[in-house]
Amino acid sequence: MTREVKGGKILVLDDEPDMLENLSRMLRLGGFETVTLSDSERVIETVEAEMPDLILTDMRMPKLSGMMVLRRCKAAYPEIPVLVMTAYGSIASAVETVKEGAEDYLVKPFSPEELLIKVRKALQLRDLLEENRNLREKAFQNRFKEIIGRHPRIEEILKQVDRVAPLDCRVLLLGESGTGKGLLAETIHRHSSRKEGPFYPLNCGALPDTLLESELFGHEKGAFTGAVSPKRGFFEAARGGTLFLDEIAETTPLFQVKLLQVVEKGTFFRLGSTRPIKADVRLIAATNRDLKKEVEAGRFREDLYYRLSVVTIEIPPLRERVEDIPLFVEHFLPYYATHLNKKITGFSPEAMAILTGYPWPGNVRELQNIVERAVIMAPSGGPIRPEHLPCELSRRCQSEVPAPPTIKDAEKELILQALEACNWNRTRAAKRLGIGRRTLYDKLARLGISLDSHS
Numbered sequence: 001m002t003r004e005v006k007g008g009k010i011l012v013l014d015d016e017p018d019m020l021e022n023l024s025r026m027l028r029l030g031g032f033e034t035v036t037l038s039d040s041e042r043v044i045e046t047v048e049a050e051m052p053d054l055i056l057t058d059m060r061m062p063k064l065s066g067m068m069v070l071r072r073c074k075a076a077y078p079e080i081p082v083l084v085m086t087a088y089g090s091i092a093s094a095v096e097t098v099k100e101g102a103e104d105y106l107v108k109p110f111s112p113e114e115l116l117i118k119v120r121k122a123l124q125l126r127d128l129l130e131e132n133r134n135l136r137e138k139a140f141q142n143r144f145k146e147i148i149g150r151h152p153r154i155e156e157i158l159k160q161v162d163r164v165a166p167l168d169c170r171v172l173l174l175g176e177s178g179t180g181k182g183l184l185a186e187t188i189h190r191h192s193s194r195k196e197g198p199f200y201p202l203n204c205g206a207l208p209d210t211l212l213e214s215e216l217f218g219h220e221k222g223a224f225t226g227a228v229s230p231k232r233g234f235f236e237a238a239r240g241g242t243l244f245l246d247e248i249a250e251t252t253p254l255f256q257v258k259l260l261q262v263v264e265k266g267t268f269f270r271l272g273s274t275r276p277i278k279a280d281v282r283l284i285a286a287t288n289r290d291l292k293k294e295v296e297a298g299r300f301r302e303d304l305y306y307r308l309s310v311v312t313i314e315i316p317p318l319r320e321r322v323e324d325i326p327l328f329v330e331h332f333l334p335y336y337a338t339h340l341n342k343k344i345t346g347f348s349p350e351a352m353a354i355l356t357g358y359p360w361p362g363n364v365r366e367l368q369n370i371v372e373r374a375v376i377m378a379p380s381g382g383p384i385r386p387e388h389l390p391c392e393l394s395r396r397c398q399s400e401v402p403a404p405p406t407i408k409d410a411e412k413e414l415i416l417q418a419l420e421a422c423n424w425n426r427t428r429a430a431k432r433l434g435i436g437r438r439t440l441y442d443k444l445a446r447l448g449i450s451l452d453s454h455s
Contacts, residue, residue: 008053008123009033013040013069014085015061023056026112032119040064044076049451051426051437052080054122059086059093059105067097074101077427079130079437081122085110130436146187147180148331150434151321157184157313164311165191170263172308173286175315178365181286182246184315189242194282197241200234205250212255214271223272235268235279242282248308249287249294253301260304283308318360318367323414325356328364332371343380349410350386356410358393412447415440424451 010032014020017038024034035050037043040061047055055073059066066084073082081103086094094105103122106115147158164171165188173181182201189199204212210224218233234243251259262268263283267276285308294300318325329347337344347355351374360366370389377388415433422428430440444451 007031007033009035009050010119011035011037011043011046011050011052011055013037013043013055013057013061013066015040015058015063019058023115026115027056027119029112030116030119040069043069044072047073047077047080048425051441053126054119055080055082056119057082057084059084059097067093067100070097070100070102079126079427081126083118083122146183148327149321149324150327151316151324152432153316154321154324157315160311160313161188161191164188164313166193168193168282170283170285170308170310172291172310172312173284173315174291174312175286175288176317176363177288178363179315179317180364181288181315182244184313185242185244185246185284185286188284189244189282192242192282194241198238199242199244200238201244201246202234203246205247209252209255212251213258217258217268217270219271220273223270227272230270233268233270235262235281236277238281240280242284245283245285247287248285249289249291249300253299256301256304260301260307263304263307318363322356325367326352328367329355329371332368333375336372336375340375342375342378344375344378345381345383347374348383348385351384351389352410354386354389354393408447411443412449415443415447415449419449426451 010027012020012023012027012034014023014036015038020036020038024036027034035046035052037046040057041063043055043057043064055069057066057069061069064072066086070082070084073080078101082097082101084094084097084102084105085108086105087108091105091107094102094107097105103125104118106118147154147161149155161184171185171188173184175181185201186199189195202215207215214224214227214231214233216233216235218231218236219227221227221230245259258268262279266279268279269276291300291305291309295302295305318328329352333344333346336342355367355370362369370393373390374384374388378384415429418429418432419426422432426440427437430437433440435443443449
């Protein structure tokens with residue numbers, strides 16, 4: 001069922017003052033707010049200042065034609081619908097504007113009823129498209145719901161995973177310890193063509209060379225002291241699935257040569273055997289080091305680096321996506337509260353301010369440990385407060401956070417940061433915040449954020 005459109009702001013462009021007044025009156029009687037403009041060259045700055053729901057423009061104007069207005073508006077604000085008004089003899093030109101992206105056109109003279117029908121229809125279509133876009137984004141986020149975060153870099157990583165996962169290519173994951181490289185490797189596996197096969201993670205930095213080779217390639221009986229029976233390695237066990245080699249930069253040059261041979265030839269040998277075995281696995285490697293610098297320093301083979309980094313995904317540290325900290329807390333808190341049989345109502349604004357002000361050298365893993373500890377220290381029935389957090393965490397942040405903000409203050413600061421980052425472009429700021437444009441306007445009004453000096 002088509003929903004009824006109630007109200008909205010319409011920007012009307014026409015070089016004739018009488019026409020502007022008549023159009024504005026018809027639209028106001030139909031329940032719409034109007035902004036009129038006779039200078040078509042000022043259309044973009046007016047759209048930026050007013051953020052209308054729809055643009056109604058004449059086709060023939062002395063400065064910028066309706067076609068040029070359409071092109072500029074669609075280039076800057078493709079989501080805002082445009083209606084073009086034209087005289088009877090210019091219908092062919094009006095049809096061209098539809099091909100260029102206009103939602104529809106009106107042939108002069110037209111009745112108030114016809115105008116309102118066209119406007120409401122264009123707005124209904126816009127709402128439907130926006131709803132479909134939101135549903136697609138929600139479905140995309142739900143598809144990768146194990147990855148937490150709304151930061152633009154996380155969204156870009158999810159898009160990379162969506163493109164890369166179905167392809168049987170090698171992937172190199174870069175990021176500091178605790179950023180979630182292992183979780184991302186599992187996510188790639190679960191969305192790959194090998195998802196029915198096994199996923200085997202191996203920490204290369206935790207094993208000496210000889211044991212690492214035995215774990216990966218397997219060994220025959222008698223291959224070395226203690227090899228009392230044959231053993232399959234991870235390359236065999238992970239057949240048809242994914243092998244995740246974490247801390248790959250910690251391996252020795254000798255091991256790197258043997259791994260390179262497997263990657264290039266697609267076969268390997270158990271220790272103590274001369275029989276080649278086919279390697280049917282997808283390789284995902286990860287490191288917390290700068291692998292290019294390791295190559296330059298001669299500690300990592302350049303040829304192996306290029307073989308492993310067919311696709312490289314870099315995960316940002318937690319301190320670079322502070323806005324995701326409340327999302328992680330929201331994820332971890334119910335788990336530990338249930339596990340420890342505690343009723344915790346959340347984090348107080350003061351405690352959350354400490355979390356968002358701390359640089360998190362241990363990243364998400366450290367945050368998870370802090371949340372668990374806070375649940376242990378806090379009494380049931382109330383929120384987690386600063387005194388329930390480690391004292392070194394609080395002391396570090398006391399100088400950085402002079403006065404813990406309220407939730408309203410934190411929300412206001414987050415919106416201001418987004419607006420500054422987007423050069424005060426409301427549409428892009430709303431997208432960065434993950435909310436609708438109208439929701440952003442409501443929040444601006446509620447929080448008392450003035451846009452006058454930035455219009």
